[in-house]
Amino acid sequence: MSIRIGILGYGNLGKGVESAVGQNPDMELKAVFTRRNPEGVKVRTEGVKVLHADELAHMQDEIDVLILCGGSATDLPVQTPKYAQMYNVVDSFDTHAKIPEHFAAVDEAAEKAGKISIISCGWDPGMFSLNRLYADAVLPEGSAYTFWGKGVSQGHSDAVRRIAGVKDARQYTIPVPEAVEEVRSGSNPTLTTRQKHTRECFVVAEDGADTARIENEIKTMPNYFADYDTTVHFITEEEMKRDHSGLPHGGCVIRTGKTGMNREHKHVIEYHLTLDSNPEFTGSVITAYARAAYRMNQEGMKGCKTVLDIAPAYLSAKSGEELRAHLL
Amino acid sequence: MSIRIGILGYGNLGKGVESAVGQNPDMELKAVFTRRNPEGVKVRTEGVKVLHADELAHMQDEIDVLILCGGSATDLPVQTPKYAQMYNVVDSFDTHAKIPEHFAAVDEAAEKAGKISIISCGWDPGMFSLNRLYADAVLPEGSAYTFWGKGVSQGHSDAVRRIAGVKDARQYTIPVPEAVEEVRSGSNPTLTTRQKHTRECFVVAEDGADTARIENEIKTMPNYFADYDTTVHFITEEEMKRDHSGLPHGGCVIRTGKTGMNREHKHVIEYHLTLDSNPEFTGSVITAYARAAYRMNQEGMKGCKTVLDIAPAYLSAKSGEELRAHLL
Numbered sequence: 001m002s003i004r005i006g007i008l009g010y011g012n013l014g015k016g017v018e019s020a021v022g023q024n025p026d027m028e029l030k031a032v033f034t035r036r037n038p039e040g041v042k043v044r045t046e047g048v049k050v051l052h053a054d055e056l057a058h059m060q061d062e063i064d065v066l067i068l069c070g071g072s073a074t075d076l077p078v079q080t081p082k083y084a085q086m087y088n089v090v091d092s093f094d095t096h097a098k099i100p101e102h103f104a105a106v107d108e109a110a111e112k113a114g115k116i117s118i119i120s121c122g123w124d125p126g127m128f129s130l131n132r133l134y135a136d137a138v139l140p141e142g143s144a145y146t147f148w149g150k151g152v153s154q155g156h157s158d159a160v161r162r163i164a165g166v167k168d169a170r171q172y173t174i175p176v177p178e179a180v181e182e183v184r185s186g187s188n189p190t191l192t193t194r195q196k197h198t199r200e201c202f203v204v205a206e207d208g209a210d211t212a213r214i215e216n217e218i219k220t221m222p223n224y225f226a227d228y229d230t231t232v233h234f235i236t237e238e239e240m241k242r243d244h245s246g247l248p249h250g251g252c253v254i255r256t257g258k259t260g261m262n263r264e265h266k267h268v269i270e271y272h273l274t275l276d277s278n279p280e281f282t283g284s285v286i287t288a289y290a291r292a293a294y295r296m297n298q299e300g301m302k303g304c305k306t307v308l309d310i311a312p313a314y315l316s317a318k319s320g321e322e323l324r325a326h327l328l
Numbered sequence: 329m330s331i332r333i334g335i336l337g338y339g340n341l342g343k344g345v346e347s348a349v350g351q352n353p354d355m356e357l358k359a360v361f362t363r364r365n366p367e368g369v370k371v372r373t374e375g376v377k378v379l380h381a382d383e384l385a386h387m388q389d390e391i392d393v394l395i396l397c398g399g400s401a402t403d404l405p406v407q408t409p410k411y412a413q414m415y416n417v418v419d420s421f422d423t424h425a426k427i428p429e430h431f432a433a434v435d436e437a438a439e440k441a442g443k444i445s446i447i448s449c450g451w452d453p454g455m456f457s458l459n460r461l462y463a464d465a466v467l468p469e470g471s472a473y474t475f476w477g478k479g480v481s482q483g484h485s486d487a488v489r490r491i492a493g494v495k496d497a498r499q500y501t502i503p504v505p506e507a508v509e510e511v512r513s514g515s516n517p518t519l520t521t522r523q524k525h526t527r528e529c530f531v532v533a534e535d536g537a538d539t540a541r542i543e544n545e546i547k548t549m550p551n552y553f554a555d556y557d558t559t560v561h562f563i564t565e566e567e568m569k570r571d572h573s574g575l576p577h578g579g580c581v582i583r584t585g586k587t588g589m590n591r592e593h594k595h596v597i598e599y600h601l602t603l604d605s606n607p608e609f610t611g612s613v614i615t616a617y618a619r620a621a622y623r624m625n626q627e628g629m630k631g632c633k634t635v636l637d638i639a640p641a642y643l644s645a646k647s648g649e650e651l652r653a654h655l656l
Contacts, residue, residue, distance in 0.1 A: 016587070018589075019587055019588050019589050020587065022589070023468050023469055023587070024468055044589050096656070099652050099653070099656055100649065100652055100653050103652055120656055125656045127462065127466070127597075129655060129656045130462070130640055131599075132655050133640050133641070133643070133644060133651065133655055134455065134458070134640060134643065136644065136655065137616040137619075137640075137643035137644045137645075138455070138609075138612050138613050138616050138643075139612060140351050140352055140645075141351055259344070259347055259348065259351070259604075259605060259608040259609065259611075259612055260347050260605065260608055261346075261347050261350070261372050265603075265604035265605035265608050265609075266604045267601070267602065267603050267604060267605075267609050267612075268600070268601070268602040268603075269455075269599075269600075269601055270598070270599070270600040270601075270602075271459075271597075271598070271599050271600075272596070272597075272598040272599075272600070273595070273596070273597055273598075274595065274596040274598075275593075275595050275596075276587075276593035276594045276595060277587060277588065277593040277595075280587040280588055280593050281466075281587065281595050283587075284466050284467060284587055284595075285466050288465040288466050291465075306652060306656055307640070307656075308639070308640050308641040308648075308651055308652075308655075308656060309639050309640075309641050309648070310639055310640075311636070311637050311638055311639045312458055312461050312462060312465075312635070312636050312637075312638075312640075313461070313636040313637050315461070315462065315465035315466075316461060316464065316465045317465075317468075320636075320637070321428065323461065323636055324427050324428055324431055324634060324636075325427070325428050327457060327460050327461055327464065327636075328424070328427055328448055328453045328457045328634055328635075328636060
């Protein structure tokens, strides 16, 4: 029998989960839930119902795992604890500073319900967290570095779009190649924010807007840009559509450390992602963890988990015997 | 209270584990066990006893985890099932084809004893296996490639040393850079053994030995060299000592795959290791898994596990709260 998946929220991430579920023969997309009018939402997988989110109140017998595809700012802090009371759930909550309180709220709900909730799933937090942990445990005397990009930051793109006179904008986060090379050399550098990443903005300005003012507002924006070397390019709507309609991303986690009685040997552990589509890759990670949520709950486990708490074999459709024989 | 570690076998790997235990403040090296005369073995950590392996029959109250540092060919198939009956154990069994039968023998012993055994721990099998599994689960439609090196293969070095007229030898396994780049491009190539790796041998010949014959015997040796492009360099004993006394190694696991309703997006996942000392890094991985063995057994778990069965958080000395707050 297939693992029956529900998706709540049909934006970029929901669509990424939809296509990932279609790539896993042991899963079946049962329904997409939306807070909008379901008649206005058209899903791409044949035969899949679109239902209003209110229907989730009574769908427990038809959905094994509900994947929450809302945003971390306002959706997930409410949705995950709410639906953790009714379903095995997976979310991609990525506000790092608020993970402890989100975990506590979700854990309480999932424990009561006897269900599994997996939070903060994706690539960062997610695959990058796993690599930070493994490398930290293996090389306790060392330093870890995370670089993001080259890729589109949706938060930074939105910030630029909010500036008066900006019609559309896309922001790329770019690791500084010299910084990455310095880290890989094992020299254990101390790097400032400015030394690690640069930011590049492509902006479509309104007709007659003051581009010098826009450029200055971007470059001096606190938190988002002021601490970085930022480049701003003004382009046409056609160029935006032609050259910047994708959502590529990626990055790397690098840990260097020393071993030996006199710490005489150096080691470098690197994990790199190069992604054509951030939401589809994130959706693929979440989908693998949906399998884990289902299987762990089948074994009687409950409560809130993160990727750090989940044995890797739970992610795979293959049996323990197969994994040991062919993949170990 | 510290986790009390015992080491059986004090070769390169045993020494690597010794230095790793010294880097983990929650662990204590209690004793090194040897099948040789203990008086002939001098360990580098102050205050650590050297005892004959026979003493393991009655040391259960003093050792929490016994780390087995023997070889996969003849030592571990006997030692791991034997000591799994008495201790939580970790080994680095790396004969891939025989892992299923080794697992079965160890699992039976560990289940009976109510202890945890972790087999096939290190970097391949080990960290590379983890990365193969995670990437396989996240990108089900894709291809995975493992490259080894540049590094010293001890098995191949030994094979060259067995040739008549060879006094000493060191063999480096080297990935073909063009093959790695082709894989990283996502072109999903089919690669022969010869296309993936080259082999480079440094040989000290006996006085008056026929170097042309030695070179030919190396290059035509079945399984070890015949399927590879091999280079042979004859060097002096001094050069061997000066330039080839280390045991560096490393390699990478790369998986490329596609996502999207029309498989229109490409993704590349890469894990790279660059290691100055193969045995010290392997020892560091094993030591982190010794912590996992101890903690899992404290929680009442038993039986044989591999890295694929172990939740990452068990490897870390940090608490779940710390991990979620600072590393996730």
